[in-house]
Amino acid sequence: METTLRVGILGGSGYTGVELLRILAGHPRAEVTVVTSRQAAGQPVADMFPSLRGWVDLEFEEPDTDRLAEGCDLVFCGVPHGVAMHQVPALLDRGVRVVDLSADFRIADRAVYEEWYKETHAAPAWLERAVYGLPEVNTPAIRDAALVANPGCYPTAVQLAFLPLLEAGVISREGMIADAKSGASGGGREAKTHLLLAEASDSMSAYGVAGHRHLPEIEQGLSRAAGESVALTFVPHLAPMIRGIHADCYALLDGEAGAGLQDLFEARFGGSPFVDVMPEGSHPGTRSVRGSNFCRLAVHRPRGGRQVVVLSVIDNLVKGAAGQAVQNMNLMFGLPEEAGLDTPPMQP
Ligand SMILES: NC(=O)C1=CN([C@@H]2O[C@H](COP(=O)(O)OP(=O)(O)OC[C@H]3O[C@@H](n4cnc5c(N)ncnc54)[C@H](OP(=O)(O)O)[C@@H]3O)[C@@H](O)[C@H]2O)C=CC1
Numbered sequence: 001m002e003t004t005l006r007v008g009i010l011g012g013s014g015y016t017g018v019e020l021l022r023i024l025a026g027h028p029r030a031e032v033t034v035v036t037s038r039q040a041a042g043q044p045v046a047d048m049f050p051s052l053r054g055w056v057d058l059e060f061e062e063p064d065t066d067r068l069a070e071g072c073d074l075v076f077c078g079v080p081h082g083v084a085m086h087q088v089p090a091l092l093d094r095g096v097r098v099v100d101l102s103a104d105f106r107i108a109d110r111a112v113y114e115e116w117y118k119e120t121h122a123a124p125a126w127l128e129r130a131v132y133g134l135p136e137v138n139t140p141a142i143r144d145a146a147l148v149a150n151p152g153c154y155p156t157a158v159q160l161a162f163l164p165l166l167e168a169g170v171i172s173r174e175g176m177i178a179d180a181k182s183g184a185s186g187g188g189r190e191a192k193t194h195l196l197l198a199e200a201s202d203s204m205s206a207y208g209v210a211g212h213r214h215l216p217e218i219e220q221g222l223s224r225a226a227g228e229s230v231a232l233t234f235v236p237h238l239a240p241m242i243r244g245i246h247a248d249c250y251a252l253l254d255g256e257a258g259a260g261l262q263d264l265f266e267a268r269f270g271g272s273p274f275v276d277v278m279p280e281g282s283h284p285g286t287r288s289v290r291g292s293n294f295c296r297l298a299v300h301r302p303r304g305g306r307q308v309v310v311l312s313v314i315d316n317l318v319k320g321a322a323g324q325a326v327q328n329m330n331l332m333f334g335l336p337e338e339a340g341l342d343t344p345p346m347q348p
């Protein structure tokens with residue numbers, strides 16, 4: 001008889017938490033047994049999120065390591081960075097496998113983490129053992145991992161766009177640019193002035209141009225793919241939408257390598273169920289992936305010149321967070337990679 005995986009969500013009242021609950025409600029082999037929130041402890045989940053009435057019959061609980069360790073085979077950690085590194089090791093020590101959605105275990109080099117996150121890392125030994133959870137790169141290691149560091153939303157969109165080009169060595173290491181726009185849910189559910197409707201809607205603004213904390217994570221992934229250090233100019237924007245990331249990724253081709261770019265991308269992602277390489281010259285919108293775990297890519301080479309432009313769209317809460325986390329869970333427990341995730345995007 002097939003067993004059901006018992007799953008906990010630490011930080012279940014946030015945007016990634018409720019997205020995990022939505023996805024897992026339709027998962028054939030996993031059941032959420034514990035969901036935590038300090039502020040909503042004792043409150044039925046469906047009272048806070050009426051969208052889950054009839055699907056989730058649980059109450060939020062205070063975060064408690066014993067309860068999570070006894071009730072769960074795997075815990076998704078959806079708490080802020082700087083918090084996760086204090087809570088994850090105790091679960092791992094109890095034999096629970098963890099997918100951490102925060103940034104705390106994504107950057108292998110402790111000094112780089114501490115420089116960008118302005119925190120002393122509380123669990124450096126686990127930093128070394130964590131597996132970076134981009135399945136399109138790391139599937140074998142993810143299968144065996146105790147701790148998976150789920151990638152950030154911008155890093156997912158940007159890395160998938162550049163990986164085939166770097167792995168094949170067809171672009172210059174100079175002048176790589178990622179110009180990316182994110183929906184407001186990327187900023188989390190906590191009240192923040194710049195995310196108020198009257199601030200974020202009907203306007204768009206760049207931020208973090210001098211250095212966003214996702215830059216070292218993206219450069220780490222791109223450098224691993226290239227086999228040498230890669231630098232990037234990364235400009236994130238807050239866009240007037242709720243979900244979605246649209247990343248325009250620019251690079252200069254080396255020599256005459258451009259002719260087979262479409263074939264290169266199709267071959268690279270031929271075995272990746274959640275990466276869709278669209279017909280050459282397509283313009284995918286964020287709506288084409290909304291609510292789904294897909295990344296859609298479109299390769300352009302304007303006027304047949306040296307410039308290559310790869311458009312990459314994801315839903316920040318799904319392929320950029322909760323969906324990718326479930327994809328990682330599926331790999332860790334030998335389940336079909338698409339389990340719980342094989343639903344089409346929402347249109348409109
Ligand atoms: N939003 C997005 O698109 C993405 C987010 N992420 C990352 O995923 C994580 C969760 O993000 P998101 O859901 O947006 O964040 P939210 O701010 O929406 O939710 C945070 C959750 O963590 C809980 N929490 C906060 N502080 C603590 C604490 N000290 N101890 C225990 N629980 C705590 C909150 O509940 P309570 O305060 O009631 O305990 C809440 O459930 C973050 O690390 C984020 O950076 C990653 C990729 C994309």
Ligand SMILES: CC(=O)N[C@@H](CCC(=O)OP(=O)(O)O)C(=O)O
Binds near residue numbers: 081101153188
């Ligand atoms: C629009 C917005 O504010 N986006 C967030 C990034 C999203 C996120 O949660 O990043 P981590 O996964 O690394 O935590 C930001 O720029 O900080």
